[in-house]
Amino acid sequence: MAQLTTKIRWHKHPIPATSAFGYADLTIGDVSNGSPRMLITAGIHGDEGPWGAWAIQKALERIDESELQGSIRIIPVTNPLAMQVDKRNAPVDQLDLNRAFAGNPTGSYTEQVAHMLVEHGLADVDYVIDLHGGGSWCVNAFVFEMDGGRDLSLSFPAPFIVKAPSRDVTLTGYAKSKGLTVAAVEMGGRSQFEAAWSDKIADGLFRALVKVGIVNPKTQPSEIDAPIPVESTSVLRPMSGGIFMPEVEASYIGKIVEKDTLLGKLIHPMTQETIEEFRAPFDKTALMLLRPFVAQLEGGAMTYVVSQPIE
Numbered sequence: 563m564a565q566l567t568t569k570i571r572w573h574k575h576p577i578p579a580t581s582a583f584g585y586a587d588l589t590i591g592d593v594s595n596g597s598p599r600m601l602i603t604a605g606i607h608g609d610e611g612p613w614g615a616w617a618i619q620k621a622l623e624r625i626d627e628s629e630l631q632g633s634i635r636i637i638p639v640t641n642p643l644a645m646q647v648d649k650r651n652a653p654v655d656q657l658d659l660n661r662a663f664a665g666n667p668t669g670s671y672t673e674q675v676a677h678m679l680v681e682h683g684l685a686d687v688d689y690v691i692d693l694h695g696g697g698s699w700c701v702n703a704f705v706f707e708m709d710g711g712r713d714l715s716l717s718f719p720a721p722f723i724v725k726a727p728s729r730d731v732t733l734t735g736y737a738k739s740k741g742l743t744v745a746a747v748e749m750g751g752r753s754q755f756e757a758a759w760s761d762k763i764a765d766g767l768f769r770a771l772v773k774v775g776i777v778n779p780k781t782q783p784s785e786i787d788a789p790i791p792v793e794s795t796s797v798l799r800p801m802s803g804g805i806f807m808p809e810v811e812a813s814y815i816g817k818i819v820e821k822d823t824l825l826g827k828l829i830h831p832m833t834q835e836t837i838e839e840f841r842a843p844f845d846k847t848a849l850m851l852l853r854p855f856v857a858q859l860e861g862g863a864m865t866y867v868v869s870q871p872i873e
């Protein structure tokens with residue numbers, strides 16, 4: 563009897579990066595027992611990583627070595643230099659890693675990470691789950707459905723499911739274009755509920771591994787409620803800069819609220835006057851991403867992501 567967490571073999575892949583240290587390592591973990599094979603990534607956006615990485619650990623802790631009937635590859639820190647500064651993109655080239663596929667072996671840092679992920683992350687795998695989720699500035703709660711990957715996405719106890727735009731430049735979009743079955747998860751972010759959300763992500767990973775036959779557990783996972791399908795999403799953004807004051811707190815993520823519900827306000831930093839209000843735009847507004855904390859916002863900043871249930 564041995565938890566899978568004790569069986570991970572770690573490999574470091576150096577990427578040319580910092581002036582002081584020369585390289586940043588992309589670190590990939592494997593626990594192998596033949597086919598089928600799944601890659602699980604977290605933190606491709608550097609500010610979204612901790613909840614997914616935590617969930618990977620929690621999922622592997624639930625699995626005994628004797629239950630493994632395939633292979634799991636994990637990359638808990640997929641974009642190391644972006645994680646270091648708690649930003650979506652790495653400061654060295656400011657490129658979005660999840661728009662950089664298939665990468666370039668002689669390109670800048672981000673392009674080389676994408677290339678390394680193609681060469682060493684996606685090589686030989688059948689399934690990919692890419693974990694995003696909130697950030698230090700927001701919480702979110704949904705899964706993307708990609709063509710052919712619906713069952714994988716339905717493994718997650720997410721409030722909402724939305725069809726993903728088709729983009730070959732994302733990790734999952736590129737992998738799908740190569741015939742792999744993929745899902746992208748958007749759950750987590752800084753709040754008092756982060757442990758509960760990472761438990762949900764871990765639960766989803768476990769179900770997905772069981773569903774595709776990589777794990778044959780002694781105790782089958784219980785049934786979960788299916789996420790609510792929603793229309794393509796809209797982003798609410800302020801028309802000017804200012805101080806953001808939330809009206810709905812982190813517990814509202816994943817909920818549906820009535821039209822015109824006050825979600826938050828933008829106030830003037832000097833006069834404290836209300837400059838703008840953010841209100842629920844639909845009769846049934848699905849709250850998919852929100853900011854639970856006071857924040858300094860630039861004009862045009864992503865403030866809420868909303869949608870409405872498909873009738």
Ligand SMILES: [Zn+2]
Binds near residue numbers: 607610694695
């Ligand atoms: Zn992301």
